[in-house]
Amino acid sequence: MLFNFEQPAKKLCRNSNKINLLSQLFEFKARVDNWLPLEELLLTLHPVFKGIDFQEDIYFNAPYGRLKLREGSIENALIHYHRSNVAGAKPSDVLLCRHNPERALKEILIKALGIKIIIKKSRKIYFIDNVKFHFDEVEGLGNFIEVEAIDKDGTIGMEKLKGQCNYFISLFEIKNEAFIAESYSDLLLKKNPGMPANSYTIST
Secondary structure (H helix, E strand, O other), rough: OEEEEEEOOOEEEEEEEEEEEEEEEEEEEEEOOOOOOHHHHHOOOOOOEEEEEEEEEEEEEEOOOOOOOOHHHHHHHEEEEEEOOOOOEEEEEEEEOOOOOOOHHHOOOOOOOOOEEEEEEEEEEEEEEEEEEEEEEEEEEEEEEEEEEOOOOOOHHHHHHHHHHHHHHHHHHOOOHEEOOOHHHHHHHHHOOOOOOHHOOOOO
């Protein structure tokens, strides 16, 4: 979900591996039958289009919060986050390490923690200033819109982030019943409680 930062806080291991701590993030996610009208509305505001990302998120059995390894055609990151399961716009604490896809990293995480579930999706990504927009088609779940108001360095403030989310909730006319409180991983586990996640095979 997240992340295009020009000033990484610290480098890890190699120049391609960078860690970012998001001090403040406010976001909302909503289920939609068809997000094309919402995308057309967003285009009237002249957002920056980052592309279509085909993402695989491997969720691990983390003792606290959620830990996932994202591998995509645009974004690749190891992401840990903690967020309350409440509907509507809400804050999140996020820590991530951007990386080039590496089989060893994936294998270590799988062996150490075990796979909770795997999410596959196609994601259209836009930006308006510090606000990021995701138009998602999630395998096994359907269509969603996700909006993240991001403060990279603490200069924007939580109230403004919340106001930005509320603005787009109003613009897109998101109804209360459309909000998603849980992550895609929770939704897919609830839909398929017997899914054999541990049968995942590491690709070379």
